[in-house]
Amino acid sequence: MSRTAPTAALKGVVKASRTTSQNDSIYNEMLSAILEQRLAPGTKLSEDTLGEIFGVSRTVIRTVLQRLAHEKIVRIQPNRGAFVAEPSPEEAREVMQARRLIEEGMIRDAIRNQSPENIGELRRSVAAERLSLEKGDHEAWVRLSGDFHLMLAAVAGNKTLLAFLKELVSRTSLIIVQYQKGTLSPCSCDEHTEIIDAIVARNENHAIALMKAHLKACEDQLNLCESDEKADLYSIFAKPIKEAGKSRTAM
Amino acid sequence: MSRTAPTAALKGVVKASRTTSQNDSIYNEMLSAILEQRLAPGTKLSEDTLGEIFGVSRTVIRTVLQRLAHEKIVRIQPNRGAFVAEPSPEEAREVMQARRLIEEGMIRDAIRNQSPENIGELRRSVAAERLSLEKGDHEAWVRLSGDFHLMLAAVAGNKTLLAFLKELVSRTSLIIVQYQKGTLSPCSCDEHTEIIDAIVARNENHAIALMKAHLKACEDQLNLCESDEKADLYSIFAKPIKEAGKSRTAM
DNA sequence: CATAATTTTATTGTATACAAAAATAATAAA
DNA sequence: TTTATTATTTTTGTATACAATAAAATTATG
Structure with a gap:
């Protein structure tokens, strides 16, 4: 008890x-x-x-x-x-914006610092991600999906930025839990693969564009229309009405 | 005791x-x-x-x-x-690189979100900074010099990035303590003023270039030639020699 | 019966006590 | 004298005890 x-x-x-x-x-x-x-x-x-x-x-x-x-x-x-934590819509937008900024910078560094070993690890990670998605293992997918970005940060080689991104990735998971509308993304694995390919090809602008689009797509899948705080306000002011009944407050 | x-x-x-x-x-x-x-x-x-x-x-x-x-x-x-903490030269470079990345992004946002009030605060901050430098108040100058960057982050409006930058600014102070060679910068106030002017003029590229140059200048004033760790190694292996005398280890 | 005030209970904030580890000092051996 | 070993002291890691605050339950009152 x-x-x-x-x-x-x-x-x-x-x-x-x-x-x-x-x-x-x-x-x-x-x-x-x-x-x-x-x-x-x-x-x-x-x-x-x-x-x-x-x-x-x-x-x-x-x-x-x-x-x-x-x-x-x-x-x-x-x-x-x-x-x-219950991140607010504003905080959610901030986190995604911070990620776009930091991960853009990391793409640049990753292109410079890449090695066959690094890239191999990245590809294996995406393969594991795809597998977990096919098996319907949601937990593993969430974790591996984040791992891809952290591994990319490791390739970039700045441990300070890696630490920041680790925090942002965790917070993103929490944000997705709170604000994801409908089903989860069809398959971001393909987007991850495309990003790796662009890095290997040393096509900086393309890789950055792909990463930004990827993160924007993630944000667009969220329902960040501040409905959360409104609901709280309503529940507070709707106290007098106990059960169903007709609402007395103005829409 | x-x-x-x-x-x-x-x-x-x-x-x-x-x-x-x-x-x-x-x-x-x-x-x-x-x-x-x-x-x-x-x-x-x-x-x-x-x-x-x-x-x-x-x-x-x-x-x-x-x-x-x-x-x-x-x-x-x-x-x-x-x-x-005793940040290593590598960590110092990472922190400065992270700052260049984050503060570039913040310049962009600051240009969009600026208001006369915001800009006024920034200018007052730089004025206080100049005054402390003239008075030779080193402590106040260090604090105010960092405050400028944090206020700029506040203008940009992303509290998540502001928190990151707050940490980076603190760590920068510690880095300067450890690695600053010779006297401190002649007057970064002027650089700060130039950055504000470029923001007010909405000249994004110029403002970013100024900020990057400003941070690079700060880094260039540091003595990051990994001499620190070498010194440690020497002191460890030089144990047998107690006082002055001739060194027996190879240069 | 509903509301307000009061008491009770539960939970956090802080101090202290004790155990474990590390640093230091002292002693013994080469 | 130098080094190795042991004993002592100091300091951190963790558990527990008590105080302060907040939540709840209870009682009193309209």
């Missing part, structure tokens, strides 16, 4: 050795749970509950939550606790 | 109200101390000592150190503790 429903999704707990990587282990578990949609945006992340689930004290849970908060995956409200 | 010399620079402790902003207060104090060169790169940041200085327990110090570590201002070594 004490472990409430929302966090019940986290059951596979690895005990982890007594090193500091226990920290990382819990961090990865929670990040996966959020990005794989096992923890919905807005879910309360109680320190006590998580501590029981992972078999550690609140101290270490707190550290993990702070890390996730810094990456904007979790929102910490003072004296209220931690919640899975 | 217990409060060791390195951290003695932090003396002006604000008690802060019992809100969570006590956290922020200590964070700001420590960040300022590092960026204003009162805490040199590599300085050990003992939890106990800092706790005594700020009159709080290690718990809250730990939170602050983790935050600074996430921003790469502090490096945490497991079981060893926290140290003021």
Whole structure:
């Protein structure tokens, strides 16, 4: 009874050795749970509950939550606790814009720094992505889809930008969870392959255009018409009306 | 005797109200101390000592150190503790490259989103910067010089990119502390003014070129010839030789 | 019955206690 | 004297205890 429903999704707990990587282990578990949609945006992340689930004290849970908060995956409200982040439409647009800017720069560097090994890894990643899509393994697809962009960043070779992009990719997953309208993209694998081909061909302008189009297509699949905040406002002001009935407020 | 010399620079402790902003207060104090060169790169940041200085327990110090570590201002070594970061020459180049990329994108947005109020604030900031330079107030100049770029980011309007740039600007200060050769730049105020003028004139290409040149000039003032790591290696292998004497290792 | 005030409960924020690891000091051996 | 080993001290990592705040449940009141 004490472990409430929302966090019940986290059951596979690895005990982890007594090193500091226990920290990382819990961090990865929670990040996966959020990005794989096992923890919905807005879910309360109680320190006590998580501590029981992972078999550690609140101290270490707190550290993990702070890390996730810094990456904007979790929102910490003072004296209220931690919640899975609910990125606003504005924030979603900002993240996608930031990605277009950073990934454009990375395409340029990737074209310069590419090697057969690098490109081979990228192609294998896309192959795995295609496979997961064919098998209908949504979780794996989400992860691998993001991995492609991170691997491209690794090819570009700027670890600082890679760290930024890692955060942006995670946040994108959360954004897709919240705002994706209808079914997911038909197959972005083909777009990924095209981008690799353009990089190999050293066709900078084309590669950049493809990447920008790819990211724009992703954003266009979202329903960012600020309907979310409106709904909140309505629910607040509609308090007097309890059940169905006729609305009294103006449209 | 217990409060060791390195951290003695932090003396002006604000008690802060019992809100969570006590956290922020200590964070700001420590960040300022590092960026204003009162805490040199590599300085050990003992939890106990800092706790005594700020009159709080290690718990809250730990939170602050983790935050600074996430921003790469502090490096945490497991079981060893926290140290003021010592960015490598490679990291320095990465940070400057990331800045060129991000600030180019922000120039574009700033040109679109500018308003008389925004521009006025920018100009006032540069005026304050010039004044601090004339007065020889190095600390204020470092801060204001960074503020210009952050205000420009605010004009651009993408809070996500602003957060990234805030981190990069802080790291730049640390980099300058470590690698600046000779005296500091003659007067980057003029460059800042030129950038504002180009933005007001909506001359995108010119504004971007100026910004890139400005950042490149900053990087060129650094001594990033990996001499730092070499020095470390030498000092390690030179252990047998205690005082002056003739070196036995090959040049 | 609905609303307001109060009490109770639960949860976070912080301090402290203890365990584990690392750094330092001291001692013993070559 | 130098090096290796051991003992001591210091410092970090984690758990727990208590205080402060917020949420809820309860009671009182119109």
